[in-house]
Amino acid sequence: METFFLLSLLFIIHSSPATSQILASTPTLQGEWRLLHESIGISAMHMQLLKNNKVVIFDRTDFGPSNLSLPGGRCRYDPNDDVLKTDCTAHSILYDIGTNNFRALTVQTDTWCSSGAVLRDGTLVQTGGFNDGDHVLRTLAPCNGENCDWVEFPGVLAQRRWYASNQILPDGRVIIVGGRAQFNYEFYPRNSRTSSSNSIWLNFLRETRDENENNLYPFLHLLPDGNLFVFANTRSIVFDYSQNRVVREFPSIPGGNPRNYPSSGSSILLPINENTTPVESEVMICGGAPRNAFQLVKRGTFLRASSSCGRLKINDRNPTWQMENMPMPRVMSDMILLPNGDVIIINGAELGTAGWESARNPITRPLIYKPNEESNRRFSTMATSPRPRLYHSTAILLTDGRILVGGSNPHVYYNFTGVDFPTDLSLESFSPPYLSPQYDSLRPRIIEIDEIVSYKNSFSLTFTVQRFMKMGVVTVRLVAPSFNTHSFSMNQRMVLMKGVQVTCVDYNVYRVDAIGPSTAEIAPSGYYLLFVVHAGVPSSGMWVKIQ
Template structure:
């Protein structure tokens, strides 16, 4: 069943292939690729050039490999990045500063920062050699105390923290990563989620653990995901922590569920190198990690997919977008682009959760990315399945375009049900009661209204890091005047449920979301 949605090209070319993307709280998006595969199609301004004797492709480069895109104006400008950001990670600090972590070659121990600005003078600041270890294909997670934990990477079976100077500057071994590292290294970009009890869910290859990073201790090991198919890079499935809803009683146990979908079967990379492109798995695994005896619930997607991106929509549903039907991640190793997004509805009966969306026309293969933006659209860019920028004589040319996908909830027929936030606090506190005013032409009932906060993701390589949705407790909804209502809600109970920082607040009325409003949780 195809249920709609609308595709739109925003820019035919942004000059770079957006391998990595992060939404900032000033409604700008930072995008970047890598610095060492030749010149991009976007020049640096004012005659600036990057001089890098360590670069393996171009030691004198006057083109940009990063941009800052403004959603409201659909305008972008080049940024200057010095060291190689290839296959790196990122997170946003509580104050809104974007922290970019590691990469390849001369960038593998580098930390880069970008502070949001309303002028055109903000740019990358780089701190070379800051990291204890090389962080190439590492994953990170924001923690309740405001730090970032950085886990794994190629041949790195350990973790460390950012920032230093907080009394914890060391590197800590995590033998679980060594155990799950096969010859294809199917534990790169491990899936990492902060759970409401303060521990971490870590998934690598086919195994998952509950990990207490404060004590460097594995609390428990979960059952292996059924089927035996690895899900991490280069098999490149995707993972999401489903929306968290906390109880009326702040002391009551809070449930958490993880969803993992897609990926390439064991041995797919080696077989693709020989020209045999194995079909991706159509299977998803869902695990309620807070159960006393958790077991995977397996579900089949309508289509097979490797290198797909999973994002939490304002409604709390999950969209799966981008990727391929066969092959695996890596240079020239994917085949048969999947251009049909799928929406997964976690609260529906198990046989009614998947909906097929309208197909796009652009192949988004290896090194594509996607994020949710404040108006509820999905921003999609990238695809660079080749070592260099290759636009001709290749099966899937390097893709420089930027486009959006509007899910069906943005269709005009839902405008009468769409709430519009007219007033809400800019700062919200834990356990704080707050009032939000909204208008809606066709109000249904208080039972049809919910308040959600969404932490935007850093998306790269099929993994949306630090993505998180918390559904707030609603106390009451009352009418103020015609078409205008006031909803009283309560902020998250703990930083373990929602780490401090910037979130998009959405109201959802009868399945139709408002546009997001930025709030700062502290």
């Protein structure tokens, strides 16, 4: 006991909240890249982590043959395909994190530039696409075995959903918003008040389109009050989808440049902290291409991307965008919430815009952004990947805290030679600094956990750690895995649990008691990754079901 007390005194001087952030970002640590597969046979345009620790990855079907054959001599027959009517190659895979293996899946209709969300039972619902896929709904349940595959439901969607965005709602439905020339939204399962052939008009989407009717992949975030934050190009609103009513409109983001596809900035909802009253919500949007960048590329001019980020506190009485600049301009980057509350900004380019052959100067160095640091200390530059990740690249958070990165096919079809940036079929991972071996002694390891977490009810878990600092540097966080495509991670969400109490129960073993989310608006029911973060260093995530 005396030794423990002396060690505690020694560690307390290093354990303030600010210091706990610094522990995970020592300047000499820039993370680590690792190549997982030189080729998975397809280019990773869309990604979703499932609760069985497998990742669904898929491309589009009208690129021509991929480099991965369908097993058992299977082929897909599609008379509507622009390239191949009979295609015996795969355009989707299921990647197993634990074994680093993958297998082919069969997708029948075109998934190009589609969207998705995960239902309460862990099933991926995937919506829309191009050509014969634009009205299709597809599902993939988390399962094992060689017979698990996509199930497709043609004609389910009321409107053509190409470049639409999805958000899971508190009642378990999915709202599907926008798409090319679609100034409306619909629900799955359908709202009982709408017929099977109707969608619901949203004039805000018509108002915010550009001259090419582009405000594609609008940014959607479910707010803690149950309303929806919708951002399109430069403008944003709070939208009550249950009443089809705009509750509030915010000032335009400064600069006048659009942020949605094809300008392709990125957006996140910063972590929701249940320990604050009221529970606040803050949106952050970074990067993108200047207005007219898409048109100028056709004339050979590649404009410098935006380096600006804007943060907007939704709850403020008079909210204004608080602007800051990244160390470099970025377009087509992905923003992913890390388990410790930081944000990684990864992939993209310095010049140009989204689209075929439309970008130059790839950015292969991720940034880590610390939302709670002082403004001049928020950005850190990470290690360089050898692989450019441009148009149609993706990134998601994995269970163990790594970032899975794939894709980049900035051309029509699979072009591996004769182009500036060949199609990339590889899969790699990036380990943020908190995974460095030097933090192993601070890393909590969950050894027991309640797998069901109920709203407003207490739950417990047990973890072990070699070097415990003090009670105040432990947080418990829920992360909703996101559907990532085109620089936007749909349904991405982090909630900091309230009522966290830590008790030492044995040598290096600690019990944590916490309280489940207050409402389904704060955390819609379903499967989440739960992380324990100690002194800025996260555990691996454990799957829990919120209900």
